[in-house]
Amino acid sequence: MINSRLGWEKIDYRKIEMIMAILFFLSLIPIMYCSFFNYATGDDLWEGAVAKQVIANGGDIKEFVQAIWNWAKVDYYGWEGNWSSIILWCLEPSIWGEKVYHITAWIALVSICGGSYYFFRYYLKKYFNAPGNLINITAIIVCFYCIQYMPYVRSGIFWYTGMINYVLPFGLCLASFVWADKFLVSGKKRWLTGVSIIFAYLGGAGYPPIILAFEIMILISFVFMIQNKGLYKRGLFLLIPVFLLVAGFVFSALSPGNAVRGGETYYFSVQRVVETLMQCLIQGCGGIIDTFVRVRPLFLMIPILSIATWELVDVNNIECNHPVWVTLILFLINCSVYAPQIYAQSEVSGGVPDVIYFVLILLIAIEIIYINGWIKGRITAKGENISLDIMGKTRIGILIFSVIFCAVFSKFLIGNMTDYICIEYVKSGQLKDFDRQMKERLAILNSEDKNVILPEMNDEQGPFMHMAITRNPEAYTNKATARFYGKESVVAIPRDEYYELYGITGDEKE
Numbered sequence: 001m002i003n004s005r006l007g008w009e010k011i012d013y014r015k016i017e018m019i020m021a022i023l024f025f026l027s028l029i030p031i032m033y034c035s036f037f038n039y040a041t042g043d044d045l046w047e048g049a050v051a052k053q054v055i056a057n058g059g060d061i062k063e064f065v066q067a068i069w070n071w072a073k074v075d076y077y078g079w080e081g082n083w084s085s086i087i088l089w090c091l092e093p094s095i096w097g098e099k100v101y102h103i104t105a106w107i108a109l110v111s112i113c114g115g116s117y118y119f120f121r122y123y124l125k126k127y128f129n130a131p132g133n134l135i136n137i138t139a140i141i142v143c144f145y146c147i148q149y150m151p152y153v154r155s156g157i158f159w160y161t162g163m164i165n166y167v168l169p170f171g172l173c174l175a176s177f178v179w180a181d182k183f184l185v186s187g188k189k190r191w192l193t194g195v196s197i198i199f200a201y202l203g204g205a206g207y208p209p210i211i212l213a214f215e216i217m218i219l220i221s222f223v224f225m226i227q228n229k230g231l232y233k234r235g236l237f238l239l240i241p242v243f244l245l246v247a248g249f250v251f252s253a254l255s256p257g258n259a260v261r262g263g264e265t266y267y268f269s270v271q272r273v274v275e276t277l278m279q280c281l282i283q284g285c286g287g288i289i290d291t292f293v294r295v296r297p298l299f300l301m302i303p304i305l306s307i308a309t310w311e312l313v314d315v316n317n318i319e320c321n322h323p324v325w326v327t328l329i330l331f332l333i334n335c336s337v338y339a340p341q342i343y344a345q346s347e348v349s350g351g352v353p354d355v356i357y358f359v360l361i362l363l364i365a366i367e368i369i370y371i372n373g374w375i376k377g378r379i380t381a382k383g384e385n386i387s388l389d390i391m392g393k394t395r396i397g398i399l400i401f402s403v404i405f406c407a408v409f410s411k412f413l414i415g416n417m418t419d420y421i422c423i424e425y426v427k428s429g430q431l432k433d434f435d436r437q438m439k440e441r442l443a444i445l446n447s448e449d450k451n452v453i454l455p456e457m458n459d460e461q462g463p464f465m466h467m468a469i470t471r472n473p474e475a476y477t478n479k480a481t482a483r484f485y486g487k488e489s490v491v492a493i494p495r496d497e498y499y500e501l502y503g504i505t506g507d508e509k510e
Contacts, residue, residue, distance in 0.1 A: 011396065013133040013312065017140075024140045027148065028109065030422035031157065034463055035105035037435045039442075040094035042467030043161040044101070046480035047075070047089035053486060055095060081255025084204030084248070085165040092160045098442055101160065108157040111171030113143045116362070119174040122181065127318065128373060134312040138365055141301055145361050148417045149295040152350025157418070159465035166351030169209035170358055172198050177216055180241070184224045184234050192237055199241035203248015207340035208355040210249050215336060217242050219329070276343045283342065284335030291360055297406065297413050298361075302368055303398045309372040311391050320374035327371070330363045418463065425462030433458060434466075445481065450488045455498035468492070 040048065050071040054064045068090040075086045094101040117139040124130035124138065147157075155162035176198040183191035195217075202213050217238055225235035252258075292298050337356050341348045379386070406413060414420045425431045437457045444454055454469060467477040469492040482490040493501075 011399065013137070013308070016399070017133050017136050020137060020140045024144055027144065027419055030419045030426070031105060031109070031147070031463075034422045034425065034431065035102050035158070037431055037438075038102055038104060038158050038464055039098055039438050039466075040092060040101045040160065040484075041465055042477045042480055043089070044092045044094065044159070045484035046476070047071075047086070047161065048092040048095045049480070049483035051090050052095040052484050056486060075257060077256045079257040081252035081258045082165060082204055082206065083252055083255075084201045085206065086204075088164045088168075089161055092164075104160045104163060105157050108163045108167045109147070111163075111168045112146050112358070113139075115171030115174035116142050116146070118178055119362075120365075122178045124369070126181070128309075128313050128369065129317045131312050134308050134369075137308055138305060138369070141304065142361055142365050145295060145298060145301070146358050148419060149298075149357075150418065151294075151353040151357055153418045153421060153463050154465040155350030156354040158463055162349050162351040162354075162465070165349070166206040166209065166355050169202055169205040170212075170355050172202065173209050173213045173216070174362075176202075176213065176241075177220065180217060180220050180238055183237070184220070184228075184231075187231075187234060192240065195238070196241040196244055199245040200248055203245045204252050206349075206351055206355065207249075208337045208352055208359075210245065211336050211339055212333070212355075212359060213245055214242065215333060217245075272343065276339055279342045280335040280338045283338045284331065287338070287356065287360065288334070291357065294416065296409075298364075300402050300405070301364065304402065305365060305368040306372045307391070307395050307398050309369050310376055310386070311395065313369075313373055313376070315373055315377040315380050318373060318377075320370055320377050323371055323374045327367060330367050334360050334363050421463050425460075428460075430458070430460045430462060434461060434464070445485045445487070445490070452482075452485075452487050452490045453498065454490065454492040455495040456492045 050067040051064060054067045059067070068087060071090055072083060072086045076083055080086075092101070093103050117136075120139045120142070121135050124135045128134075130138075150156045152162075156167055157163065176195045179191045179195045179198075182188070183195065199213060199217070202210055221235040221238040221242075225232040228235075337359050341352050434457070437455070441454055441457065444452060457466070457468070459468075469475070469477050469481060469490060471491050471493060472478060473482075473489040473491050478490050478492075482488065
């Protein structure tokens, strides 16, 4: 009676999907707003300098390509082996203008949301005959958790160098899995060609996406050949992109630059491989626990996707008969992406834990849907059914609990959200201050002076990655900035000292 008076029974999945879509879009607004104040820094400038100078000097396309090629070789031999990422680093957006760098966050959002939605739309439809409601709800939930609770938002969304090496490859991985499956089903070579191109590129990108791409492609091929023995040659064709991936990875791993960067910790041994595999299992388990502790509302994904699966999936048209095997495989995939950082035994970029986290969120969603499909199938096979009335009331109960929980514990839940970081940065006035100081800095850097002195910037950069320029002209970011803007030297001094020496006040600058 209470539900009827409140009209809760009218909240069907179409309305739930619509509300979730609106809320998800609203959650992106703070990120999109901050993106318009984001600027290149450190590694962006260092890697983009060669292309920038060709453009500044009016060079043609041949000179542009040659400059990038020559720099890629320098980086490969002197610093690291991620050859395809090096090429994309040289093309960092600010070489076309400082404000073009604003697209960095948008590329990250498209990679996460586009890849996840494309992946779930295909596989939930194929294996679970899922309606659009379940597909969209699942994709929204996964994207929300990935974006709002990623461990290193600076590296994952607002820093081009980290985003292009990890987040973009992650999104392309998800798309390539769909293309591989479409090739197996249709036999059309265009899908195989697309996968091969992506995998050739992934071989020179960040290592966690390489691990993910390799094992999922082997799994897709193996399962297809078992289920379709008459078409096993198609499964073998998928070894072409796998070969390209491995070749690219080997070329990357053999880079002399890796040895320079890794130092004494960069070597191969069987013992080290065994220790890495064991640590993958340990850290994989610990990572699951840590994620549920850190991402406090993550547990809500379980009841929400569970009830949606029960109500929207027709188990009479699907097969969910191997819960143990599926759970084991998903767990091992989760563990495997820890391998690069464990094997490296050195400090890793924030993009590495970001990808590890993305993979876990994706796998949790798959596990929830599969296990609930299996349980429902077992119950249905026994001739038992749960009434629609009970399912509807359960759905409403879960929704009410989720809303109340988020409302009551909101302060406890939002502290490490990307939106919270962005909104606090704007509300505090720090974003406005950062933007004013960056415009001041860029005006000085774009002047004719060859030996540039800059006022130091505030340390508070909110969600942005911003590497400080110091008094030392030989410091990395100083040298990177000088290379990018064609200066002989760049240094920074305290702001008060700068204004005192040059007779400029902050008010006059504004």
